[in-house]
Amino acid sequence: MRIASLALLGLTVSTASFATEIELGPRPAYLVGQMSDSALKDKLAACIGQPTKRTNFSISHRGAPLQFPEHTEEGYRAGALMGAGILECDVTFTKDKELVCRHSQNDLHTTTNILATDLAAQCTSAFTPAEGDTPASAECRTSDLTLTEFKSLRGKMDSANKAAASVKAYMNGTAPWRTELYGGTGTLMTHKESIALFKDLGVKFTPELKAPKIDMPYEGFSQADYAQKLIDDYKEAGVSPSDVFPQSFNLNDVLYWIENEPEFGKQAVYLDGRRNIDPMDPSTFSPSMNELKEMGVNFIAPPLWVLLAVQDGKIVPSAYAKAAKEADLDIITWTLERSGPLAAGGGWYYQTVGPVIDGDGKMLEVVDVLAQDVGVKGIFSDWPATTSFYASCMDLN
16 A cells, blocks of 8 residues: 555555645546547546545635535545645635635535534524425534634535435535445544645645635624635745635635735635626627736636537637636636536536536546646536546646
């Protein structure tokens, strides 16, 4: 067994040794095997079993949540083991204003075991069983807990059974195409702990400042304080700004970093979640790509469907993708390996190309269009082995 694999089993290993190890597992070869015959399939097939390099093109989305509880040490280590060059800590805060890694301030009821602990009594909304047409519900926030209380929880696969009549059933809603094999250990992390771990793993950082679910300012803690605290953690740890790609869906956060922390701001990523955009109609891009560039934004990151279109039965770049490129914006996109099996068209993440998505073999074709035709700098993935394999085969940075 390789030294790196031992870390996933909780055994003591050299982090320096771990950082140099990359293990892709069988999934990339499986995906290649599902492809239709083509020159791309032949090229990728020739790379199966070849050495893989770590690459910034491969961005670990919340760790490796296709199989590991998200934003946990175990998931982060798995993402790095699969060759991701950049790892993500989604950042929110606790009751005592400490920064922690969670996708949302109010997801503890679906991503941790809180409902099965005494801390459930502190949740914003207690568990309510399903009744008739009313689904089961709960709401537990990081801001309901102190940092010490937060750290006492265990991460689990992000899921909830909305038809549940009991807490146990509610917590057991994992999709059948994910797994509970690694759900028994999910070590939660603070933002500072993630920085230390990522440094040891030899990867770069992409923290996302999550929108608070509580009113701001919170006990004197303003949105600007929140944005600054995220950056201060990297400065305190001695991390070079060139290794950090801070992100936010809130354009004002990005503009704050550009103005107040320009060395970090030059790599700040505007996560474009605007729901009123038609990716084929530039008149709906407000602010426009050129206006964003004039504001100092250099990186834009829409969901992958916004960058794609279908023309004559082939997947091609959208008008949005072309406009971003013309404005000299670097493009990152999200999220691969989050849709489950693609036989039914891929769902939300593939909505603009759904008619030509008929199976898992199309996944690497989509990655190829994004890399070669759209020119994305990186792709977030719930299973970084897929993007690491492609990037290494194509010799991407």
